[in-house]
Structure formats: C-alpha cells, structure tokens
Amino acid sequence: MELGFQDLANWLGSGFISPLDEKAFAEACQRRLVRALQLPHPLGQGDIAVLVRHLLRHEMEIQGGASPSLKVPRKTPFPTQREVWERSGIAVLNEGPDFFVVSAEPWHPEWLPQAEQVSPETPLFKEVRRRSHEPVSGDPFLKALGYETYQSVGQREAIRTILTAPPESTLVVNLPTGSGKSLCAHLPAWLASKPVGVTIVVVPTVALAIDQERAFKAQTKTNIATAYYSDTSIEGQERREEIRDRIRQGTQPIVFTSPEGLIESLSFSVYEAVRQGFLRYMVIDEAHIVEQWGDEFRPEFQELAGFRRSLLRVCRDNKLPGFPTLLLTATVTESCLDTLETLFGAPGPFEIVSSVQLRPEPSYWFAYCGSEAERQERLVEAVAHLPRPLIIYGSKVNDVDHWHRYLQQSGYERCAKMTGKSSQLERLDLLNRWQAGLIDIVVATSAFGLGVDLPDVRAVIHVCIPETIDRFYQEVGRGGRDGKATLSLVLHTAKDFQDAAAIGEITYITSDRGRQRWEEMFSHKRSLPDDRFQVPITVPPPYNIDLDGSSIRNQDWNIRTLTLMSRAGLIALDAEPLPHIEDKEDFKQAIEQYRGYRTVQISDEQHLKVDVWAEKVEPARNQRQQWAFNSLKLMKEALRPKRCLAEIFSEAYSIQTRLEPSRRGVPVERSCGGCPYCRQKEIAPFQGATPTPFRVWQQPSDRKGEALKAVLAGEDLLGIFYSLPLDRQSERDRKRLILWLLKEGIGNVVAPQAIYSLLNEALVFLFEAYQPFLMPKIPTLVYYDSETILPEDYQQFTKARVPHIVFLPESTPDPTGCIPVLQDSF
Template identity: 60%
Template sequence: MNDSFSALREILKTGKISEDISNVSEPCHRRLLDALQNSPGSGDIVSLVRHVLRREDAKQGGSSPTYLQIPRKPPFLDSTIWEQASITVYGEEEEYYLISARPWQPEWLDLADQYPPDTPLLDEKPRRNYKPVAGDPFLQLVDLNTYRSIGQREAIRAVLTAPDNSTLIINLPTGAEKSLCAQLPALLNSRNNNGVSVVVVPTTALAIDQERALKSFVHHATAYYSDDTVEGKERREGIRDRIRAGTQRIIFTSPESLMDSLAPALYEAAKRGILRYFIIDEAHMVEQWGDDFRPAFQEIPGLRRDLLRLSSFNTLLLTATLTESCLDTLETLFGQDLQVISAVQLRPEPAYWFQRCENEEVRKQRLLEAVSHLPRPLIIYGTKVKDVEDWRRELTRAGFNRTDIMTGKSTSQQRLQLIEKLRAGKIDIVVATSAFGLGIDQADVRAVIHVCIPETIDRFYQEVGRGGRDGKASLSLTLYTTEDFNIAHGLNEKSTITIERGLQRWQSMFAKKEALKNGRYRVPIDNPPSLLEKDIDMQSDKNRAWNIRTLTLINRANLIEIDSAE
C-alpha cells in the first residue's frame, strides 16, 4: 500500500479530513475526500469508494483484494447500500465494517464475465501506440519540448512553411492536439504584439476551453461569445478594440459571431495587414451543421474571400473526420488547391461495448449500474435537451449529486463553470448533448456512455474521443433502444430543396440584386420565395436559412461563388 492510500485509510477511520487535500497524490483519493467535504449523495460515496478500492487492487497487481474500514457514522451509509457497486461487506463491528470491491461483470453485457469492462480503466497503463518526438526550439513558446506525434510535428512544420495565401487541411485523430497546429503558429506570428488570428469553433464550450488552454500565454480574453451582461459586452468590446490595434493575437469565436459583430473589426485588421491566420476548428462541421441548422458555417468562405482582397493570410481547416464528402465540400467552398496534411489512425485507448435495451426502464437500470461501477470522471451523452435533463434527474434521484449538464441551452456562464468544476474535480459526471462533444480536452475521462444512437458516425467518434485523452485506457458504452434508430434516422435525414423550389428562391433573391464592382452582386437573403399567400409572410430565421442553403447548393454546383463585402 502506498502512503497516499494509508493516509486515506486513516482519514476514513477517524473522520478527520483536512480542508487542504492538494498534497494527496492519487487523483481518485482527492476526488473522494473532496466529495466527503461537500455533502455527497449515496451514489457518489459508493462509486468513489469503489474507484479507490479497485484502483488500489490494480496497483497491487490484483493478487488479493484491498480492504477499507468504513465507520458507522455519517456521511457513510448502512452496509446494505454497497452491494449496488459490487462491494462486499465483511466483519461488521459496532463502530465500523470492512469492505472490498469486486470486478464489474454485468450479466447483460456480452463477454463481461471474461473481460470485466472496468479493469483496464483502473490499471491506468499507457495505451497510446505513438510516442512523443523531439521538438523544435519554438515549442518553448508554449512551454513544450516535444511534439505529441510525428503527425503533429509535420502538420505544424507545414503550417509554418506554407506560402502566403495557402489553404491547409490538418487531419489528425482526436486527442492528437490538432489545436496546437493553429495556436502555436498564431502565437509565433504575433510575438511582437502585432498580429491577429481568428479561430472559428462550433460551440461556446470549445471557445471557453481553448481560452483556458492559452491563459498562461495570452493574458487577456480570447473567447468571443454572446453574453448580454455588462461584463460580457465589455469583454467583447475589448476584444474588438484589440483586434483593431493588432494586440489581440488570437481569438476563438462562433460562425454566427464571426459573420455579425466581429466582422467589422476583422476588416480593419485585414486593411492594416495584421490578419495572420484564418482558422476553422472542427472543419467537418461546415458540411454537417452548415447543411442543416447553422447556415453561418457556409457563409464563412465568402467573408474569407473578401478579406483576402485586402490582406494576405493563410487558412487552416482542422478536423479529425475528413470524409470524401467533407473534402469535396471544403474544396467547393475554399478552393481546389487545398493542401492536405493527414496522419489518421484508429485510437487504441477506447474499448467499445454496445447493448440493446428492451425499454427505457431497462436502460435506466443499466445506466445506473454502469455509473455505480465505472471510475470517474465520466461523460453521458444524449441527443435531445429534454433527455439530458431527464437523465440528470434520474442520477440525482439515485444519489449522484456530483453531476452537471451541458446542452445548447446552457448559458456561457454555466458552460464556463462546468468546465472549471470538471477540471478541479468538483464534479464527477457530465450529462450532455453534442454541445459538449467537440474539442473539450479533459485528459482523464475514463468512460463515455451513450444513452442514444448518434445520428452520424462522426458525432459518435468525436464524443468517444473525449475519453482517454491522456493516452490511457477508456471505455465507450452505448445503451440503445430500437426507438433510438428512428430518432437518429430522423435527425440525419437532410431536408431537400426541389429544383423548382430552389429556382424560385434564387429568382426571388436575384430579382432584388444590387450590382457591385468586378461582376459581383449583393442579394437579399431575407426575401420570401414568392408572393403567394403561403410565402409572402415568410420572414423568419428559418426562411433566411433556406435562402442561404439555396445559395450554398448553387455554389457547390459551381454555378455561382458565394462572396462577401464590407
């Protein structure tokens, strides 16, 4: 037994917990002690104690079980509650009882009797099959001495040596630190406080997480997102002022903010010749989300094209899921002369488990069983906001209080608080929609559970990719019902525009065109498709999105080029 475990065992026996637990070396020990200081639920206690016991078993080689004395006083529980986490109670005495934990071998999961799903997670042995490689001197700018992999090294070198006005696609696996391929060149090219790079990200959570990652190197706000508080407005105004002055260095923002309130400041930066890189993180979203409910994704190339008339800068498109269809879309929108730097491989960290559930009640039972047994932290994914909220209530009802949620409805402040609490070990479980599925870099997530069927394999891959980012084993468990197939199919089914309806929308927009220079036209995108009774009052955001979708499809057919103008 190591000193950390011996100290923990003494703390549990005496009940005396120091407020400062930062000197406790084992993360699962710190997590349990933090919970005991902050009113944990019964589910929290049994699962965190189980994590401690099973982790110690793994460290000792599993030759014999590890035992803990548990006092018979709050916040500890009656001895009958432990069995829900496969914890055996021995030798009940007047003041304490003795416990140990067994491997998780659920009868409903095929092969679990031979390969307990939790065992590899607790060994915490490296699974990553590529090793760091010697770094270049400029890596010291971000306190690094090595590259994560050869692929990352070649990608960063390609970015730094690319000719002016190049467009590069960087295709690296999840967990390979693609973000550094953009962040490092951006910081290198703004060392003298004279340069700005814009990074377009699909979610506010990702913008906040990227800002956190660079906090040590950029000492001002870099995440630009909607926040109607006085502080939020001042934050955005400060970012715009620094962009104009050339001192912002790097900024993370959404497609919608880029096309709206941020565009004027970027035009000024371009005129001054201080725009260094135009970057789209998770670039496959340009096709997936731009084709559906966020048309601003496919307005981005027009803005970029207009900025290139004013300044010279390179464009970076970062992704972990570059399909043939995605590449075709990116070539259409960003030009045929794209350079692709790709180093893809199957990630060795996740183990994949799938189980069909006969109904929702069975799924709930199996989810609660899994959450009781799996090490922390873990993420649970649902598809709909309501489902996520319902699952969070079920977890709370079962005594898992150290749980939080993130959905598209979460405010910026809620997202920031969740990320901070997760990193500090104050919460153990995040229940989320795909709003938490892109780019979030929490290194030690051991398990990712889907209580749904994601509508695309790309979404599934991205969400599973939140686990095992430290290179150690992780688990992917999918608990699905037959109805989930229908939901996923419905979400994945793209609405189409007929030739007749598309032509109608195009003619309506082009009839009110405004001629610009160099053979360009500005067309209104809020026009109704016709003056018929069913269309004349169509002035909604949905109508605007369909008009943009029409223009995008015509662009992809090479009949027009979408452009922008200041």
Template identity: 40%
Template sequence: MSLHGVEAFRAVSAVMAGRVAPDSVVIADVGLERLRRALADGTASPLDVAVLVRHVLLGEERRRGGGPKPRLPAPAGLAACAAIAGLQVEDGQLRALPWLPGWANQVVHDPALVAAAAERVRFGSEDVGPSADPCMERLGRTRYRSVGQRAAIRSALLTPPGATTAIDLPTGEGKSLVFQAIDEVGFASDSPLAAAEGVTLVVVPTVALAYDHENACRETDGEPLAYVGGSDEECRAEIRARVGKENRGLVFAAPEAACRSLRPALIDAARAGRLKAIVVDEAHLVDAWGTGFRTDFQSLSGLRRELLEAAPHDRGPRTILLSATLTPETLDTLRVLFSNPGEFRLLSAGQVRPEPEYWTASPSTADERTARVVEALCRLPRPAILYVTEVAEAKAWGKRLLDLGFRRLATFHGQTPDALRKRTLDRWRDGDLDLVVATSAFGLGIDYPHVRTVVHACVPETFDRFYQEVGRGGRDGCASVSMVIPSHRDFEVARRLNQETVISVERGLTRWKAMFEHPDATHLGGMMFRLRLDVAPGHSTEDIDLVGEQSLQWNARVLTLLARVGILRLVGAQNGVAETARPEDQEEDHATGVFETVEILETGHLLEDVWRRRVEPVRQSIWAGRQRNLGLMLEHLRSRRCPTSLLVDLYGRTSLEPICTACGLCRSDASVKKPSVLRREPAPCWSAPILRGALGAMTSGGGDVVLTYRNSDNGLAARRRWANAFTSFWRGGLRALVLVGDPPDIFERAMEGLRKVPVFVAASNGAVPPRLPTGPRVVLVAPGRTVLLSSNAPGSATRLLIVPDNMQDMERPGEFALERFSGLVLDLDSFLARLH
C-alpha cells in the same frame, strides 16, 4: 511531494480510515486524487464516493496484476450504497465485485477494468514525443506530442499567403498549438521581422471554447482575447481596437461575431497586411452546422474572400482549418468554400485512436435501457459523460441521476444558460464534477484529458458524431471505455435526424428563386448580388410550415449546395451591410435581416434543366453520404465489424491510419486483433519557400553549394561569424536544417539563433530525412561524418552543405570528398563576401 503507485493507495486507505486528513496528502495518480478530493468535498454523496472507490480498487487490481484483491476501509454511511456501486463490505473493508453485465456477449473481463487502470495506450504525451523544432521553445515546448502534431504545425507554418491548409489531427494531439505557433512564431515565407507580428483570428463554435482558449493563451490576466456576446462591451471594444489598429495577437470569436461586428476591424487589419491567419477550429462544423442552425459558418468563406481582396497581394491571410474528423463529404465542402482564390491542401495525420474499449448493448425497451444505463453509471470509472440526443432526455436523465443520489453531477444542453455553462465547464476542468449528462455540443474542443468513460443512452445519427463524442475520452493517451446502450425508439430518432432531406431540385429551385427575386435582393454590379436568406419560399404543402428559423436553415442549405456545385460563390457582407443575429447566437444585438452576398457563376441558374444536370448528381452524393454514415453507426451496434474498419470506411483509407483498439470481436478472438503500429510521419503538405536575394542567386544553378569549416577554428570571432552566416540563411528564406551528427561547438551560437524563426530541424545518419518539407535546405555535417555530394543537378532541390574541410569521400574511403566535387565550394569568408 506527490505520491503515486502503492504509496498513493496507502495514503488514500489512511484517509478513508480516518487516520489522515484528506487535505494533508498530495497524490499524483488521477483516479486516487479524484477520490481524495471527493472525500474532502462536503458536497460529495455516499454514492459519489462509492463509485470512485470502485474505480480506485479496480485500478489497483490491474496495477498489481494478480494476488489478493485490494481493499479499502469502509467509511460510515457508505455501506448503504455499496451494493449499487458494485462493492462488497466485509469486515469493515470494501472490495470491488466483478461486473459482468447480462446484456454483454462473451464478457472476458469487467468493462470498467482497463479504463479504471488508465493504462497508457498511445504515445500522445510531451514526455515521449519527438523533439520540437527550436522555435517552439518560445512556447515552452521541447517536444511535440506526436509526429502528427509536428507535421501539422510545420504544414501550417509553411502555408503560403492566401492559401488554405486543412489539418486532420486526432483529438488529444494538440491542435491548439497550431494557432499558438502561428501567433508566436509566424509563417515560414514571411520575413523574420514580420513573422511574429499581426493578428490571428481563431473562429470557435462555442463561447465556452473561446474562454478556454483565452485562458490558455493570454499573457496577462487583464488582456481580453475572447470576443463573445454577453461579455463587457469595453472588452469587446478593446479587442476591436487591437485588431483594427494595433494589429497584433490572437482573437477568438464565433463565426457570427467574425462576420458581423468584428468584420470592419478585420478588414482594417487585412488592408494593412497584418491579418496573419483565419483559423477555423472544429472545421467540420462548417459542414455540419453551417447548413443548419449556424448559417454564419458557411458565411466564413465570403468573409475570407473579402479579407483576401482587402489585403496586399503578397500579404493575404492564410486559412487554417483544424479538425479531428474530416469525412470525404466534409472535405469536399471545405474545399469548395475555402479555395479559389488560393490553393487548398490537406495535411492528414489522422489515425484510429486506440484508447477506447468499445462495448455495445442490444436494443431494449425504454425501461430496460434505463436500468442498464443506471447500472453502468454506478460501476464505470470517472470522470464520465452520458450523451443523449434530445434536450428533454438530458433533463430527464439529470433529474433521474440526482434522485438516485449523485451529487458531483451536472447537465449540459442547448437550453443551459451561459452562466451555468461556464460554471459547469470550470467545475469539470477543476475535477469537481464526476459525471455530466449532455447533448452533443458538450466537450467540443475542451482539452480535459482524463475522461475515462463515455456512455451513449441514444443512437447517434451518424458514426461521425459518435466518434467525435467517444473522442472526449482518453485524451491523455490512456485507456477509456465507450458504451452504447440503445432503446428501440432511439433508432427512429437517429433516422429522423439523419434524414433531414437533402433538398430536391424542385423545392431547391423554388427557394432559390424566392431569394433571388425577393424585393430586398440587391444587384451590386456584374454578377454580384446581396440576397436575403430569411424569406418564405412560397405556399406549397411541403413548405407551408417551414417559416422563420426553419426556412432560414433550408435556404442556407440551398446556398451551400449551389456553392458546392459551382453555380455561385459565397462572397460575404459587401458594402458594409449589417447582418442579423439570432437570439441563441448571442453575438450581435441589432437585427435587420439575414443576408448573404453571392457571385453568380452560371447564367442559367434559374433554369430547371441546369439544376437537374448540375445539382442533382451532387444532391444524390450528399444523400448517399449521410445514409452511409448512419449505416456505419448501425453496423457498429450490431458488433459484426471492428470499429477500426468502420472508421477507415468513414474517413477514407488514405487519410486514416488503422491502429487497433479493443472491441467485442478482438476480446472474443485475439487472432483478429490488428497490429498496434504507429503511423509513419506524414510529410508537410507545402514546400519550403524559395530563396531570396543574394542567397537565391548563389544557389540558382542546381546541385550542392558547399561551405567548409575547420573544427579547430573555435574562437569567439569564428562563432560570431557563423552566427551571422546562419542569420543570412534565414533572411534568405532557408527554413529546413538537417543535422548529420552532433553540431560542433563552433556552431553553438548559431544554433541558439534558430529559436527566433520558424526553422524545421531533423537529425540524419547521412541520408536526407524525407519528412522535412521539400525544397531548399541546409545540411550541417559534424566532424567524422560524411554525405554524398551532388555536383551537377539542374532543377534539383537546393542544398547548402556545411562540411568539415577534411570530410571523407563516402564512396572512396581514405579520400577527401571535396577533391572530386566540381560544384561551388566556399569558405566562410568567401561566402559572407558574396552576400554583401
């Protein structure tokens, strides 16, 4: 039996006193269990253990809410490092000393206290979330994590063929369930037989995330789902065959692989009408990385267009863009790249996350900053991430902390070998690491829920990057701590990275001409051209050093800018052209050049006047957005505005619900604290599909169609016939069900059938719930309940009402509702007869 609370604390005390072996107890509390594992781990150093002891003592202090300070026995060898970890040894016992850092203004409590207690501050848990739709039981879910997750999954499953849905859902609310539902349940507008068939491509930014998703989703250990460079070629061939021929299941791939070696198999699947969806995980990276060192992110839009053109007109793959951080600028880029053909809609379920407690230090010298960070890392709860900006800084901090005495430690950056990355991530998920020093990519999309501390020994170049990294903490809905400790030099680094110049009209036009007029450029007919990206732009003083990879990045930015303006459209790798891979992508082995196929939309694309008239305003807008993003980061460091208001400014008031978190302002003045209210559930961004066949004809006149039942008809035959009727509903396209009261037993068998198709269910006290998709729906009214009937409403949403034959009139108590209803009323036999 797992111990928790006071029993767990006593068990750890017994372990530390040597009375109980560490492996003889099982503890449910995450912080206490981490300490127990460290005590059983021969690689944990005394400093590792001391920091975890402080974590546990602070958590227990918070849990008790007063009285004597909790203590734990002091094992031999711990006394030497107790002071550095903020512990005091007294009579063989350890107690936590309060940490009040000298750089913090108006310290009202130890910065580690709330996070160490892991107090739940958010609803994001399957235990307390809203009831799941019946079809989610196929994924083992009876509840959603949040109303936002429910709206996100419903919107994704309602996406029409060929359309795009962008989903903005906070970190930790389960975006991966979206593509799992697409794979297992299928789309609402597909026929029930085809709904769960086909291939779902999930584009991921990192190899680690591909493996993470594979482990979470595959049904058997031997089934490969991650199509990544460096893996066994036999596995890659098996995935290609499954995608192109068998047309089933999930496949996870980096954009480089999707746009190149996996592309022929994807086209085969699309041509057969069995490519269900293209899901882009961490879709904000299309903007952040696609115009920089990962140009294939922007090539995804061309691949999408190819796949849509290959597919039958009514079986085009849907595109689902998933992110927790969509700025207005990023959303504009995604809309340009992933709409037309097909409609583009946004489901925004974002809200400011309440888990982090924010602390910011004033700028200092490099030596002072080092001392402050070391002090913080010796006192803040675990697990913890220390973020830096540059690889050299990550290496230096890793060595510094190792020399200090930490052993449950790893370093993760762009130069970390793949094997070591995988081992680090495995140890992180298994709880064998307490501290990781990392650059920005660490933790991207990795669903490790229990991170308690995120420290920045840098100034992120955008507030967007900062918030994404803070979001690695508190994914379990419990309190975490965010601490930024900058040096003066960090501001220079942040400005340099932020001010990667949005290319000027003159230089942009020069680069465009270099690509368009290059000897390797190929005219494919009409206004379609295959252009080489890895070309030198010329020999101007600004560009003479920008060759190779740097030049490629700038040329990719030019294409994205022109696509955003509408001068061209990215089309993809036409005519089977082989594309290149760069070594760091590790996705393809044969390189012949970097190419992109484009469709020219503006005949004056080579004229400077056209560039000044069309490109310059957008260029200025992008520049202003980057400057605004850095400005918000600097405002946060000045601690003059609540982080919630800064985040609303960054992501937009209409797309982000401001929920209060903890910052220096509200710690010093409780009156400025914002209410901690949860966002009202957003409505799905797509309507339910139109009705098909006989059901569509029967309900085409507008107003309600009423089916009656007698509750006394409860035999097996009646149950079977109602189950057949419900099957007819779903075959005809009905996807929304409102339950007014508890369904009577006669419908038990029919309700069981809902697990087979994507049907969205809501309970109601009589009024139609607004958070179901608009469009046709079934309303099932229990005995003793009533609804208002609508006889004549041409053009209104179709309702198929199933009501007791003696349902009372809502407006005239004591009278039967059907006596005044002039619309179509059918009993079950008449209804089934009309369907055949």
C-alpha cells in the same frame, strides 16, 4: 509528503474529522473522494458508494491481488444501508452500529456479451496506458513557446507545412486527439505577430475560446485577452473594445471567437487589419463542424467562406499578399473534405496534411435492450460500477432531461446535464465544475464535448444510437485523452434505429422548391461589383406568399437553398463589410439589416434554368443524403460487428487520392482497444504506428532575400569550402555567414548537432540527414563536417529546383573518384 491509500483508509476509519489536503494524494481517485467529502456541494449516497468502489478497485488492480478492505463510517453522507453498497458491487464484510467494512470485486454483468469472461472495467481501474506518442526532435523556434520537442511526427509536419504555406492557400490539418493540434494555431500566430500581426481562430463554443485563451497565455507568458465572446458586463464590454482596438493596430497576436462574433461585431476591425496587411492566418478549429453544424442550425459556419473570400479580395485590391487559411480537425470524412474544399478551396492551392491514427484507448461494448425499462435498469447498474468521471450521451433533449432526473433520484447528486437548450451561463458553470472535479457524471446531447478537454474521462455511455459513425467516434473520443484505457458502452433499443434515421436525414430543400426560392431572392437582388449580388433571405417563396418572410424558419430554408447552390457550383458565398457606426442603436439596426441579406457571386450564368438545377443541384443533394445513409449504415454495423471496429472506422475516415482535380488521399492507421470481434478472436488491444506525412507544397512561400538571390545568380547549388581546423576567427566568420544565410531566407538546415547552438530561435527546420521527400521545397543549408561522407550523387541537391548552400571541408574528396579533391571541380 505524498499520501496514499493507507493514509486515506486511516482518515476514513477515524470518521474523517480532521481536514486533509487533497493535493497531497498521489492518485486521482483518492483526490476525487477527498474533494467530494470536504467541499460543501451536493453529495448523494450513490456518489459515495461508487467513489469508494473506484478507490478499492484501483488499489486492487495496481497491487495485483485481492480487493483490500476499507472501514467506512455508517453515517451521512456515506450509505447507511447494506443494499446501497451492494448495488455498486461492494461486499459488506463486517458492520457495527457506526461503521461498515467493505471490499469490491470485478464487475461481470450477465447481460453484456463477453463480459462473463472479461470484466469491461478492469483496464479502466488499472489505468492501462494504450497510447504512447514518442516526442520528436524539435526545431529552434519551438523555444519561443517553451518547447524543446514536438509532441508527435504529425504535429511536426503540420507546423512545418503551415509555416511554409503560400499566400491565399488553404490547408486542412488532420491530426488525432492528443497529437498537439492546438499548437498548430498558437505557434504560427505567435511567430507571425512580431512586430505586428493578427491571427483569427474561429471556434464553435465559448468554452473552447476560453480554454484556448488559457493555454495561449500559459505558452506565451502574456496576459492580454484573446477570447472574444458576448459579455454585457462593463468589464466584458471594455475587454471586447480593447481586443477590437488591438486588431486594428495589429498588436492582437491571436483572437479566439465564434463565426457570429467574427462576421458581425469584429468585422470592421478585421477589415481594417486586412487593409493594413496585419492579418497573418485565418484558422477554423474543429473544422468538421462546418459541415455538421453549418448545414443545419448554425449556417454562420458556412458563411465564413464568403467572409474569407471578401477579406482576400481586400488583400488583392490593396496589392497585399493574401493570408493562408488553416482548417484544423481530428476527424474528417470524404464528405466533410469535399464540403471544406467547395467552401474554402479557391483560389488555392488546397492541400491536406494528415497523420491519422485511430484511438487505441477505448474498448467497445454493445448491449441490445428489449425495452426502455430494461435499458434503465442496465444503465443504473453500469453507473453504479464504472469509474469516474463518465459521460452519458442521448440524442434528444427530452431523453437527457429524463436520464439526468432519474440518476439524481437514484442517489447521484454529482451529476449535471447539457443540451442545445442550455444557456451560455449554464454551460460555462457546468464546464468549470466538471474541470474542477465537482461533477462526476455529465448527461448530454452532442452539444457537450467540443472545448471540453478533461483528460481522465474513463467511460462514455450512449443511451441511443448516434446517427453517424462519425458522431459516435467523436463522442467516444471524449474519454481517455490522457492515453489510458477508457470504455465505450452502447445501450440501444429497437426504437433507436428509427430515431437515428430521422435525426440523420439531411433537411435539404427539393430542387424545384429551392429554385423557386432562389428566383424570388434573385428578383430582389442588389448589384455589387465583380458580378456579385446581395440577395434578401427574408422574402417568402412564391408557392407560399402568406408565409412570414422574417420568420426564422423561412430564413433558414432560404439559407439552406444558398448552401445547396454553393455545393452544386451555381454560386459562391461571399460577403460585404459591415458599415462602421459608432452609435449603438444605429449599429444594432445596421446589423439587423445586414443579417437580412447574403452576398453571393454567380459561378454559373445558367443558374435560373430548370434543367441546370436538375443536372447540377439534384446530384449534389442526393450525394449528401447518400453520405449520411452510408454513415448510419456503418454505425449499425458497429452494433453487431463481423470485423474489427478499427476496420469500420478506417472505412469512414480513409479518403482515396483523387487524380482530377488533384487531391491527396488520407490513409488511416488502425488501432483498437478491444471490440466484440477482437475479443471473440482473442486479439489483444493494439496501437498502430503514427503515419509520417510527406511534403505538401510544390511551391511554398518564397523566402529568399535579394542579397542571396544576387549571390546565387540564378544557380541552385552553391558550395562553400572551409579549412580545418577552425581557428577563432574562422569560427566567428562561419557563425556570421550562417546567421546571414538564415536572415536571407534559408529554411531547412541539414547539419550535425554541433551547429545547432548557432541557430537560437531561428525560423528553420532541422534535419540530421538529407530527406528530400520530407523537406519543404525552400532554400536549404547542408553542412558537412570531416566525419560526414558526401554521397556520390550529391548533384541531387539541384533536382529540387530550390537553392542549396553546401558547406564542405576543403579536403573533401570527389565522391565520384574522378579527381582527388572536390573543390577543384565543383
């Protein structure tokens, strides 16, 4: 039996003596309160007060009346003083020695602009649905993972584009949160693993690898390990060895790993898989991180480009088709897209499939604070009123430490922190507790978020100014993933502007010093085939020969120099396989030596000349810094907007079509859950339509079988006429013929639903009508029954320059009217 508010009220009123099953409650806020009271975890009086407030305000909003009252015990862990309740906007209606009777009212902070007229919390407690993606009719192969429909039109077009990607191509998949981006890696990998096949998925965090493994196991009903990460336990070492073995054998359908894990400990196994033709796809998830993190503290993300080039070269050396590369992201700026194209564009084609709709869930609120003391006061007030769970973001580790400590001192024990200094064990522990509902608040730097898919985060607070509009949008996007209303609150001070500018400044080396570092590295080069070289990153620059070359700082500057040169087109990042060494100690030494070198290919023979650096490198350096400046400028505008925030985000994420070299643009569909401008103009929250991407590949992978080629004999149109009514033998013949055509490479099927039962889990794309601009340019079957009228311009089938097999009843009239029956002139 499902329990509700009154059952919980009775339980609290009785002193919550008997145990309750939290899963029996209908509402998440009810389950969270019961869990907090029954589990032996730290629980502060502030935690209890705000969880009770959440319960009361939610009930008030869904009932549409005044706040209900609730009798609560006057004993620990409940607040025993009226003041604690009142700090959370809860009125004490009655009290006795062992109880309080309380109720809650909407929060209207006087210091928050526009909040006196509109309570910022009302949509959150009401759980207003802001996002609605209508499911889209599916293709037969979705059944392989238990699906009947696509989650969104963007997901459908992305998966179809991936499954028709030509060898060696690169595809950026740009889909908003909640539209099913993960399936774009899982489904193609699973389909391509029969009977053998390996897909590599590079993820930025261990948490994301583990989460992806969990999802993949649930979809495929398999139990093999797929997350590959550092683990020194005996069980962990065995797990890693088994994954490496399966990769070499081609029986590991998918592996989720970090760039460091791929380039180092998985390297030998992956090269072996490539030599045998087992590698199906290379995928980088959260691909925007390649630019954001690769330029600074994790250059391995950009080294993936060289590793990929090396693997593709092995494919060519072994006369094997190269694998497609997929770059998955929910947000891509023009700067990011340029970086991805520079690093992963060759040999091409490089394309993007995009269906960008801005997040409709967040409402945006901004408050300037005259001092740190004022910000602290306002933060505590907001935390005391807003629903759980919520996230608080700061820009610096010290700030996060301060806010976390202060909140715990203020009575919020169900509060944790995460920064770049958190260990892997600490991160995994926090994420497990966060997802289990044992934590209500996380205070964090931008290190927290990737791989954290908690759907019901109701508020995201920034006690800083993010250094880019992109970082702000992504962090706000941690809220409302269930499609319901969430709140973004920014509490900022004058000093935050200085901090944001300092953090956002790209630490590219100057052209003069970069050239000197490159000259020194190149003078110690090792020659390789194909005009490639290995250069040491442990050599000090000539202008500072006393610098310890092996220091991390020196190596980082050398790596940044190579990154800048790659952006400028002087070199291309490359890689060499690690030697395979069985002995662990010898392997450790080999890795250390390997880490001291980078492999590059010379793209411009004038790479050592001063004027070439001035002409090519300096503009690349300046352009990157200009992009960072423009992004911060948009962030500053958002704090005091004179237009809808959807317009500001649209400016950040819209990308114009480029004519030379050709690259399609990225349109952005606007949505807004409420912002200062819209509230002032009395514009209600709105959600834009989901854009439908058009066909991407001009020359998709060739799927035609030799037998079909022979039947077509060079023609693009084949008519198959059948008599009606169909007897049993004719039905069997039709079924055999259609199945044979599917086996021979038919990819699109335009047919009435009566034909669908013949397709089972076939790798074909279904269309109810002929839509040439949406359909991939692959062999197509078009089936007409007696009720479907053939268009007069049926010869359009030949315009696509791909085979079309058209089934028609024998009695089909000539649509041009020239002769009675089409079969006589076809």
